[in-house]
Amino acid sequence: MNWMWLPPWDQGLIAAALVGLAGLAVLRAWRERQGLPRPIALACLALRLGVICCLGFIVLNPTAVRAERAVGKPTLAVLLDTSQSMEVEDVGGVSRFSAATQALSAAWPRLSEHFQLDLRGFDRQLSPLSLEGLDGQRPQGQGTNIGLALSSLIDEQAHRSQQAGILLISDGRETHPGAPEAARLALARGVPIWTVTTGDEVDHRDIWVEASGSEVLAFAGETVAIAATVHQVGFDHRIIPVEIQDEDGTVLESLEVAPGAAGMATVSARVSAPERGERSLRVVVPPLAGEADTSNNQRSIHLRAVPGPVRVLLLEGQPHWDSKFLVQSLSNHPTVRLHAWYRLGDERTFTLIEGSDPAATQQPGFPESYEALSAYDVVMLGRGSDGLLSSEQLQMLTNFVADHGGSLVFHRGRPYDGRSPELANLEPLLWGQGSVGNTPLRLSAAGQLAPIFDLDPSLSPQEALARMRPLDRVERSRGLKPLATALARAGDGDAEQAPVVVAWQPFGQGRVVTVNAGGLWRWGFHGQRNEFDEVVYDRFWSGMLRWLQAGGDFLAGYDVALRAERRLIGDEEALRVEVRSRLGPELPYRPLLRLVDGDGAVLEEVEGAAIEGGRYRASMGPFPPGAYQLQLHSSHGHPELLEQAITVVSSSRELRNLSADPDLMESLALLSDGASLDLASLGRLPQLVQQWRQRQEIADRREPLWVSSWLLGLMLGLLAAEWWLRRRGGLL
Numbered sequence: 083m084n085w086m087w088l089p090p091w092d093q094g095l096i097a098a099a100l101v102g103l104a105g106l107a108v109l110r111a112w113r114e115r116q117g118l119p120r121p122i123a124l125a126c127l128a129l130r131l132g133v134i135c136c137l138g139f140i141v142l143n144p145t146a147v148r149a150e151r152a153v154g155k156p157t158l159a160v161l162l163d164t165s166q167s168m169e170v171e172d173v174g175g176v177s178r179f180s181a182a183t184q185a186l187s188a189a190w191p192r193l194s195e196h197f198q199l200d201l202r203g204f205d206r207q208l209s210p211l212s213l214e215g216l217d218g219q220r221p222q223g224q225g226t227n228i229g230l231a232l233s234s235l236i237d238e239q240a241h242r243s244q245q246a247g248i249l250l251i252s253d254g255r256e257t258h259p260g261a262p263e264a265a266r267l268a269l270a271r272g273v274p275i276w277t278v279t280t281g282d283e284v285d286h287r288d289i290w291v292e293a294s295g296s297e298v299l300a301f302a303g304e305t306v307a308i309a310a311t312v313h314q315v316g317f318d319h320r321i322i323p324v325e326i327q328d329e330d331g332t333v334l335e336s337l338e339v340a341p342g343a344a345g346m347a348t349v350s351a352r353v354s355a356p357e358r359g360e361r362s363l364r365v366v367v368p369p370l371a372g373e374a375d376t377s378n379n380q381r382s383i384h385l386r387a388v389p390g391p392v393r394v395l396l397l398e399g400q401p402h403w404d405s406k407f408l409v410q411s412l413s414n415h416p417t418v419r420l421h422a423w424y425r426l427g428d429e430r431t432f433t434l435i436e437g438s439d440p441a442a443t444q445q446p447g448f449p450e451s452y453e454a455l456s457a458y459d460v461v462m463l464g465r466g467s468d469g470l471l472s473s474e475q476l477q478m479l480t481n482f483v484a485d486h487g488g489s490l491v492f493h494r495g496r497p498y499d500g501r502s503p504e505l506a507n508l509e510p511l512l513w514g515q516g517s518v519g520n521t522p523l524r525l526s527a528a529g530q531l532a533p534i535f536d537l538d539p540s541l542s543p544q545e546a547l548a549r550m551r552p553l554d555r556v557e558r559s560r561g562l563k564p565l566a567t568a569l570a571r572a573g574d575g576d577a578e579q580a581p582v583v584v585a586w587q588p589f590g591q592g593r594v595v596t597v598n599a600g601g602l603w604r605w606g607f608h609g610q611r612n613e614f615d616e617v618v619y620d621r622f623w624s625g626m627l628r629w630l631q632a633g634g635d636f637l638a639g640y641d642v643a644l645r646a647e648r649r650l651i652g653d654e655e656a657l658r659v660e661v662r663s664r665l666g667p668e669l670p671y672r673p674l675l676r677l678v679d680g681d682g683a684v685l686e687e688v689e690g691a692a693i694e695g696g697r698y699r700a701s702m703g704p705f706p707p708g709a710y711q712l713q714l715h716s717s718h719g720h721p722e723l724l725e726q727a728i729t730v731v732s733s734s735r736e737l738r739n740l741s742a743d744p745d746l747m748e749s750l751a752l753l754s755d756g757a758s759l760d761l762a763s764l765g766r767l768p769q770l771v772q773q774w775r776q777r778q779e780i781a782d783r784r785e786p787l788w789v790s791s792w793l794l795g796l797m798l799g800l801l802a803a804e805w806w807l808r809r810r811g812g813l814l
Contacts, residue, residue, distance in 0.1 A: 088143045100138045107131055122807050129804040136797045156244035156771070158197035159235045162186070162216075163252035165205040165223035166736045170253075170284060173761075178280040178742075181761060182251045183216045185278075189764035196768040197246050204231035206258070206654070224653070224734035228252065228750075229260025232275065233267060240271035246771045247274035247756060253281035254743035257735045261746060265753035274756035274774050276767060281742030287316030288738060289367050290378035294542050296650030296729065298383060299533045299628040300355035301390040301417040308383050309350035310365040314341045315738065322367060326351045329362035353385060360386040362727055375737040377707065382729040384649050388631045390417040395458045396493075397447050398424045399466025404494055407603035408462075411620050418627065421458075423447025425470060452478050460630055462491045468498035468505060476504035483508065484590025487664070489630040495557050495598040508594050510566035510587035514558035521556055521572040523547045523583055523599075529569035531648060533632075534584070534625045537618045546618060554601025556581045563587055565694075591664060591696060593630060641665050641719030642673070644726055646712055652733030653707050661690045661698040665719050673698050674715040677728065679708060707732045 089096055111127040162182060173181035190213060193199060203211040205223020208231050232248065239245040248268070254277075268275055293310040300306040312322055319340075326335040339347040353363060363383045369376040394412060398405045401424050412418045425447075448471060449455040455478055471479065482488040496513055498505050525544050529535060535543035547570075556572045559582045566587035571580040586595040605619035642665075647658040661673040673690035685705055690698030707730050714724040744758075751758045755777075757770050 156246040158246040164203040164221040165226040168221040185761035225257040227258040229264040232264035254747040265750040268754035275754040277747040277751045279744040279747040284740040288374045293381045302387045327364040396422040396462040398464035403603040468502040483592035487591035492596045510585040512561040514560035644714045644724040654733045657702045663696045672717040676713045
C-alpha cells in the first residue's frame with residue numbers, strides 16, 4: 083500500500099492559511115499570559131496548535147492507494163449495425179455488412195484471448211447475435227438508433243467488475259438522434275467507445291411524397307383542395323410526373339412539378355367529396371430509374387363527407403368586430419344556416435336568419451323549447467352571454483350538449499363578465515387574471531392534427547398561422563379541465579404555462595370549444611393586399627364547423643361511431659381509436675376492434691375501454707407498412723360492423739441518405755475517451771484498451787486516510803483538554 087497527498091487547493095495557499103491560524107493562536111496566548119501560569123498557558127497553546135495540525139492533515143487529504151490485480155478477462159461489448167444502409171456495396175466490392183463480419187471473424191480469436199466478448203446487433207432496437215449466425219445474414223433494419231444501443235450497453239458495462247468498453251461497428255448514418263448524448267454518458271460512467279466506420283460517400287437518389295394530413299373533411303358534395311409535397315434528392319432540375327388517383331387506381335389528374343432549390347414542390351388538386359361516407363385518393367409519383375426506395379412514392383388522402391347543412395345559433399351580448407366578421411363569414415357559406423341574435427342595449431336587439439339582411443326586432447334570440455333548440459347543430463356564444471340566458475335556458479343548453487350531442491362554441495373567450503356557474507361548468511378552460519396582447523398562435527401536438535387548422539393545403543398548419551397577424555388580446559388561463567385538450571397557445575415558446583387560445587373538451591355526447599382570441603377579425607379584413615388572410619379566416623371557421631359535425635357524426639340510423647385519431651400513421655406509432663355509442667347504460671356495450679390486412683388476416687384484436695359518456699378508447703400496434711381496414715364489431719346496436727381505411731407507412735429515413743458518417747463515429751470515440759479504428763486494425767484493440775486502463779487507473783482503489791474516527795476523537799480530546807486547563811486557570 084502507498085499513500086499520497088491529494089489536496090483540493092494549492093499547497094502554498096493551504097500552508098499560508100495554517101501559518102496564519104498558528105500566528106493567531108500564538109497572539110492569543112501572548113495576550114493571556116498575565117491570567118494563566120506559564121506552564122498552563124504553554125500547554126493551552128500546544129493543544130490549540132495540535133488542533134490546527136489536525137485541520138491541516140484533513141485539508142491536505144492524505145490518501146492510501148491500494149493496488150489490486152484484475153482477475154479474469156474484462157468484457158468487451160461488440161455492437162454491429164444491422165440496418166439496411168449496411169447493404170450498400172462500397173467496401174472493396176462487397177457490402178458494408180459483409181466487410182464488417184469478415185473483419186470481425188478474422189479478429190475474433192485475438193480479441194477472445196484478451197476479452198470476454200458480448201456480440202449484439204442493432205438497428206432500431208438492440209438484439210443478441212452470434213458469430214456463427216452472421217453467415218448469410220442480411221441487414222434489414224428500417225432505422226439506425228445508435229444512441230439507444232449505446233445507452234443500453236453502457237449501463238450493463240458500468241456495472242461489471244471488469245469491462246473494456248464498447249466496440250461499435252457501423253456506417254455511422256443514424257436515423258434517430260441521441261448518439262452524442264450517449265457518448266457523454268459513457269464518459270461519465272467510465273465506459274470507452276471504440277468505433278470502426280465502414281462505408282464511403284454515396285451518390286443518393288430518391289423521391290418521396292408527404293401529406294400534412296391523411297384525412298380531409300368536407301361537406302357532402304363540396305369541392306375542396308387536397309395537397310401533398312413531393313421531395314427529391316439527386317434528381318435536380320428534373321421534371322417529375324405526379325398522378326392524382328382514385329381508390330380504384332383511375333387517374334383523375336396528371337401533373338408535372340419541378341422541385342426548387344430546397345428539393346421540394348407542392349402539388350394540389352380540387353376534388354369533390356362524396357354525398358356520404360368517404361373517398362380515398364392517392365398522390366402518386368411513378369418510380370424513376372435509379373431511385374433508392376420506391377415504397378415512399380405515394381400517399382393516401384381520405385376525403386370524408388360531413389353531413390350538412392349545419393344549423394348554427396349565434397348569440398352575442400356585447401357586439402364587436404369579431405362577432406361581425408364571424409357572422410359575415412358564416413352567412414356567406416353555402417352549407418351554413420345561420421340564426422344570429424344580438425343585444426344592442428336593454429331594449430334593442432336584431433336578428434339575422436340564413437343570410438337575410440339584419441333587421442331590428444323584438445324576437446327572442448334563444449329558442450323557447452328544448453325541441454326548438456335541438457333543431458340546431460351548433461350554438462355559438464359571444465361576450466355577455468350570462469345576461470342573455472335564464473337559468474332554465476342554461477339548463478336547456480347543458481342538455482343540448484350532453485344529451486343531444488350538440489356542439490357549443492365560446493367564440494370570444496370567457497362568455498360572462500361576473501360569475502356564471504352554469505357556463506363555467508361547460509367551459510374547457512380555467513380562467514386566470516389579466517391578459518396578454520399582440521401575440522402569435524402556437525399549435526400543440528394535438529392542434530397539428532386537428533382539421534380546424536388545415537388553413538392552406540400547400541402549407542403545414544403552423545406555417546400557415548405564422549403568416550397571420552398576431553392576436554390583439556388573449557385572456558390568461560390557469561389550466562385545463564381534466565378531459566380538456568389544448569389545441570393552440572399564445573406565444574412563440576414551448577411553455578405549457580402560456581395562455582390557451584383554442585381548447586375543447588367532450589361533454590356528455592357533445593363537444594365544447596373555447597376560442598380565447600381577441601382580434602381574430604383582422605384575419606378577415608378585406609383591406610389586405612392579398613387574399614390569403616381572408617381565405618384563411620373563412621377556412622378556420624368553416625373547418626371548425628366541419629370538425630364539430632364530424633366529431634358528433636352518428637350516421638342516420640346508427641347507434642355507434644368509429645374514429646381513428648389519425649388515418650395515416652408510421653410503423654413505429656400506435657393506432658389510437660375512439661368509439662362512441664348512444665346506447666343507454668342498460669345495455670352492456672362491448673366494442674371489439676380489429677385491424678385487418680388486404681387478405682382478411684387479423685393483425686390485432688382489442689376491446690375498447692370505457693371512458694365516460696358513451697366513449698371508448700383503444701390503442702393498437704405498431705404495424706408494418708401497408709393498407710388496412712379498421713373494423714368495429716358491436717355487441718349491441720346498429721350496425722354490427724363499421725370499417726375505416728388505415729394506411730401505415732414506413733417511418734424510416736434509413737434509405738434517404740446512404741453515405742457513411744465517419745465524423746460522427748470519430749466524435750463518439752473522442753467524447754467517451756475511446757479511439758477510432760478501421761476494419762484492418764481491429765487486432766490493435768487490446769493495446770488501446772490497455773493504454774486506456776493505465777490512463778484511468780481503473781485497477782487502483784483510493785481511500786482517504788482522514789475519514790476515520792480516531793482523528794475526530796483526537797481533535798475532540800485536544801479541545802476538551804484546552805477547555806479543562808482554561809477552566810482550571812479561571813479563564814472560563
